[in-house]
Amino acid sequence: MILNFDQVTHHYPGDEAPIELPSFALSSGDRVLVMGPSGSGKSTLLNLVTGAQPLQSGSIELLDYHYATLSARQLDRLRADHIGIIFQSLNLVPYLNGFDNALLGLQFSKRRSARSPSQTQEVLQISHGLGLSEALLNKPANQLSVGQQQRIAVIRALLGRPELIVADEPTSALDERSTNQFMTELMESFDPSEQAVLMVSHNPLLIPYFDRVLELPG
Amino acid sequence: MIKFAIKSLRARWLPVLLVLISLTASMVLLLSVDRIQTATKNGFNQSINGVDLLVGPRSGDIELLLYTVFHIGQPTNNITLQTIDDLAARPDIDWVVPIALGDSHKGYRVIATTPDYFEKIRYAVDQPVRFQTGQAFSELNHVVVGHQVAKELGYQVGSQLYVTHGSGRQLSRQHDDYAFSVSGVLEPTGTPIDKAVFVSLQGYELIHLGWQSGRQLFGLDQVDVSKIPLDKLKPDTVTAAFVGLKSKVSLFRVSRSLSQYSAEAISAVIPSLALSELWSIVGMVDKVFKLLSWIVIGIATVGMVTMTLSTLDARNREMAILRACGASPLFVSGLVLTESLLVGLSAILLAVGLVFMVTFAAQDLLLAELGIIAEVSWLSSQEMITLLTILSVGLVSSLLPAVMVYKRSLSSSLLK
Numbered sequence: 277m278i279l280n281f282d283q284v285t286h287h288y289p290g291d292e293a294p295i296e297l298p299s300f301a302l303s304s305g306d307r308v309l310v311m312g313p314s315g316s317g318k319s320t321l322l323n324l325v326t327g328a329q330p331l332q333s334g335s336i337e338l339l340d341y342h343y344a345t346l347s348a349r350q351l352d353r354l355r356a357d358h359i360g361i362i363f364q365s366l367n368l369v370p371y372l373n374g375f376d377n378a379l380l381g382l383q384f385s386k387r388r389s390a391r392s393p394s395q396t397q398e399v400l401q402i403s404h405g406l407g408l409s410e411a412l413l414n415k416p417a418n419q420l421s422v423g424q425q426q427r428i429a430v431i432r433a434l435l436g437r438p439e440l441i442v443a444d445e446p447t448s449a450l451d452e453r454s455t456n457q458f459m460t461e462l463m464e465s466f467d468p469s470e471q472a473v474l475m476v477s478h479n480p481l482l483i484p485y486f487d488r489v490l491e492l493p494g
Numbered sequence: 495m496i497k498f499a500i501k502s503l504r505a506r507w508l509p510v511l512l513v514l515i516s517l518t519a520s521m522v523l524l525l526s527v528d529r530i531q532t533a534t535k536n537g538f539n540q541s542i543n544g545v546d547l548l549v550g551p552r553s554g555d556i557e558l559l560l561y562t563v564f565h566i567g568q569p570t571n572n573i574t575l576q577t578i579d580d581l582a583a584r585p586d587i588d589w590v591v592p593i594a595l596g597d598s599h600k601g602y603r604v605i606a607t608t609p610d611y612f613e614k615i616r617y618a619v620d621q622p623v624r625f626q627t628g629q630a631f632s633e634l635n636h637v638v639v640g641h642q643v644a645k646e647l648g649y650q651v652g653s654q655l656y657v658t659h660g661s662g663r664q665l666s667r668q669h670d671d672y673a674f675s676v677s678g679v680l681e682p683t684g685t686p687i688d689k690a691v692f693v694s695l696q697g698y699e700l701i702h703l704g705w706q707s708g709r710q711l712f713g714l715d716q717v718d719v720s721k722i723p724l725d726k727l728k729p730d731t732v733t734a735a736f737v738g739l740k741s742k743v744s745l746f747r748v749s750r751s752l753s754q755y756s757a758e759a760i761s762a763v764i765p766s767l768a769l770s771e772l773w774s775i776v777g778m779v780d781k782v783f784k785l786l787s788w789i790v791i792g793i794a795t796v797g798m799v800t801m802t803l804s805t806l807d808a809r810n811r812e813m814a815i816l817r818a819c820g821a822s823p824l825f826v827s828g829l830v831l832t833e834s835l836l837v838g839l840s841a842i843l844l845a846v847g848l849v850f851m852v853t854f855a856a857q858d859l860l861l862a863e864l865g866i867i868a869e870v871s872w873l874s875s876q877e878m879i880t881l882l883t884i885l886s887v888g889l890v891s892s893l894l895p896a897v898m899v900y901k902r903s904l905s906s907s908l909l910k
């Protein structure tokens with residue numbers, strides 16, 4: 277088992293009622309899509325899973341780690357070691373080139389860099405699968421197209437094979453064709469024997485790429 | 495982290511460069527003011543050396559120092575030659591060099607003294623006053639000119655000149671009945687000696703022969719100068735005297751006993767003490783300049799912090815990405831701090847380099863033009879402290895944006 281998300285509710289200060297989130301579990305090879313209307317708490321769920329929002333009630337377990345028992349610093353380290361994150365857009369640090377941005381995935385985790393001994397090789401291999409040329413990797417981040425930027429974010433998230441891949445609307449800036457291409461490549465690049473994917477999207481086009489859909493009530 | 499910081503700075507090179515320039519410029523200003531202050535202070539303290547006591551009519555220490563060493567002002571009283579002879583006769587006194595002030599030449603002070611002056615008076619650290627050309631006066635009509643006087647007025651050995659009665663500012667009469675001839679030109683010393691004209695006491699007495707209380711009764715052209723016996727040409731009074739002791743140990747005792755000299759009210763002043771007393775007044779100006787350059791550094795630092803703060807909002811995204819990859823809040827705030835430190839350190843290195851280059855380049859110029867020896871000295875410990883202070887000021891002020899980044903990255907959610 278990779279992730280166990282159990283009876284979690286989250287109350288933002290100033291809000292009337294807490295957001296109640298569904299319970300679910302992820303095992304290796306699982307691909308779960310989270311859907312729901314705007315404001316239903318999809319991003320909140322991902323922020324809790326990545327440890328960016330402190331857990332208030334309920335239980336979250338990643339591998340053998342119970343979030344309730346971890347400090348903020350330990351959550352940072354857990355995220356670095358075991359979670360790859362893909363944002364909606366603006367995924368890259370503007371002053372680094374594509375290559376360095378991809379390597380950021382290993383920068384803060386001894387575990388992941390140890391699992392990826394020949395870093396350059398690995399970046400090239402994943403980027404090949406995603407249809408990115410080596411020349412593109414050497415371009416400054418702000419000279420890449422949005423689709424190319426998202427692919428580099430995927431390389432970053434996959435490097436060092438973290439157990440959980442988390443993505444918040446990664447295709448919202450892409451057109452239909454690019455979306456399909458991106459999803460196909462992503463699902464081909466991840467390793468079902470030890471990784472799981474948790475993605476948030478509004479887009480029903482993505483449903484076929486997943487095993488399960490988690491619907492949040494509005 | 496440093497690699498990150500450098501890349502991030504390079505991406506924002508223009509504002510970074512501007513901040514770097516303003517920081518560097520302000521530090522160059524401070525270091526230069528510091529160096530000029532040290533140089534003036536040294537030059538000031540080195541105006542006189544080798545003299546144990548300054549003796550003159552009873553007056554303030556600084557006043558006595560001003561007219562004997564800096565040739566500024568004029569005492570209201572004189573001291574008699576009898577007093578000078580009494581001084582010279584004391585067993586604890588080694589030598590006495592009297593001076594008489596009062597006349598001038600084209601705005602330069604005329605100092606009447608004995609040839610011993612050039613032997614006994616030193617400047618800087620035991621530097622004797624040397625002749626560039628010629629020698630000390632040996633005839634009545636001989637005159638020795640300081641380096642700057644010779645340079646400005648184009649005098650060389652053999653040049654003829656007249657001495658003006660009084661300071662030359664008010665309506666004063668020229669001693670145009672007696673021409674002096676330059677017997678020697680002094681080497682540059684970087685002291686008031688460069689701007690002085692020296693005649694013998696006898697020559698001085700001679701041109702004042704026909705004068706009484708500032709009015710001329712008869713001219714020297716009416717008498718046969720060569721008929722005047724030399725030993726009669728002795729002034730009754732002089733302005734002051736430089737005194738050397740046989741033993742420095744007796745300095746304070748002699749100075750006290752001279753102040754109680756009964757035949758006449760005189761003061762004996764220890765030059766180094768009077769100099770530091772005078773510096774405490776003159777040095778105020780430098781302190782003000784120093785304060786101003788600290789203010790300029792403060793402004794430049796505020797500029798740097800402003801730049802850092804104004805980029806923070808634009809960098810929110812970058813911080814979120816780094817956090818998502820597992821960077822701790824400490825890392826992202828450390829990144830901001832490192833960037834400021836890099837800019838601050840480069841500014842310090844640049845400023846030090848520039849100041850060295852300028853001092854090095856100006857060295858020859860100063861020596862040639864003003865006779866000032868400006869040494870290219872390695873950073874003094876004082877300057878090190880100054881630079882460290884600047885660095886810590888920069889560090890402390892960079893903490894503000896860093897702490898802001900820290901707090902923000904603690905509370906901000908990664909995903910929207």
Ligand SMILES: Nc1ncnc2c1ncn2[C@@H]1O[C@H](COP(=O)(O)OP(=O)(O)OP(=O)(O)O)[C@@H](O)[C@H]1O
Pocket residue numbers: 288289295312313314315316317318319320321907910
């Ligand atoms: N940092 C925050 N502080 C306070 N309230 C927040 C914060 N983030 C989200 N919320 C609130 O929590 C609720 C859920 O927000 P969330 O961002 O999880 O929704 P979402 O499902 O991701 O919506 P969308 O599809 O528009 O991205 C909203 O009502 C929102 O106002």
Ligand SMILES: [Mg+2]
Pocket residue numbers: 318319320909910
């Ligand atoms: Mg959202």
